Amino acid sequence: MITQVARRFVKTVLPLAQGLSITFRHQPPFQQPITVEYPEQKRPMYPRTRWRHVLRRYDNGLERCIGCSLCAGACPARCIYVEAAENTDEQRYSPGERYAVRYEINMLRCIFCGYCQEACPTGAIVLRDDYELADYQRSDFIYTKEMLLEPVPAPKEE
């Protein structure tokens, strides 16, 4: 009788405990949940993450973009539009001869491949890690030059 009970115990309860031990091993305090609590806590992005574009400036505040349209040529989705104009000594935007008077990216078309970044001879356009781009209207996704340009860097303290 006792041996029967013991045998039944070994046959039923032990495997149950064995199985549940795996379950409990994956619970806190042995293992912490891996969920990234997104809106409060963001996961660290990799250094080469390609998201929202930024038009960079030199340290003296001049724009890097020279309006050469190489990014537009390299773009497989054809989402970049560049219109160039001549710099004058009174109105100087970039160190070269020309600058981009209009620079527009259709963020919906863009596939964030980074070819524009590779094609740019002056390193003006880079893709950074801001991925919160969702919006309600299609017309809001045409990002203009004003939205893409970096703010003018603060003058350095000598």
Place this chain on the structure above:
Amino acid sequence: MAKRIVEIAAHDSTTPQIPGLQQQGNILLAKLEDLVRWGRVNSLWPLTFGLACCAIEMMSTVSARFDISRFGSEVFRPSPRQADVMIVAGRVSKKMGPVLRQLYDQMPNPKWVISMGACASCGGVFNNYAILQGVDQIVPVDVYVPGCPPSPDALLYGLLQLQRKIRQQHHGMIVELPLLKRTEVSSG
């Protein structure tokens, strides 16, 4: 702050708007409306509508790391009659268009559409004869999520945007939304 006027829920025919009731300020109706909206916001059941590579990211949004169920949207329904939001994930071919529209029509009101990724939103790189240039040509889209494909956190942000939209939703009223475009650029 710059504001723009947006008409929310032009396609949303939830409760019929009773003229007179809202002018008199029926408190019970207003509170019930809040309660209903709260329920809607926190139980957006998506329709399983993965069409291409974006669907993989949509699946990983459901996974433990990103866990869309924190927002009450983990219940992917295979039947449109049980779904609230259609996440169009992937390119929609012209042949798929009527099917998509039919599924949308079969969803009960109120219903919303998230256009996920470049292809669903505007065709992406596939600017050709076979791909629909934007799913908003056949269904009204509420939130566009750019990216190719959007990472799970980008999709979650789109879902949060949709929740924010529903929270401000009155029955076909015009609401003011602050301009979402950020002109400043994060440094780093």
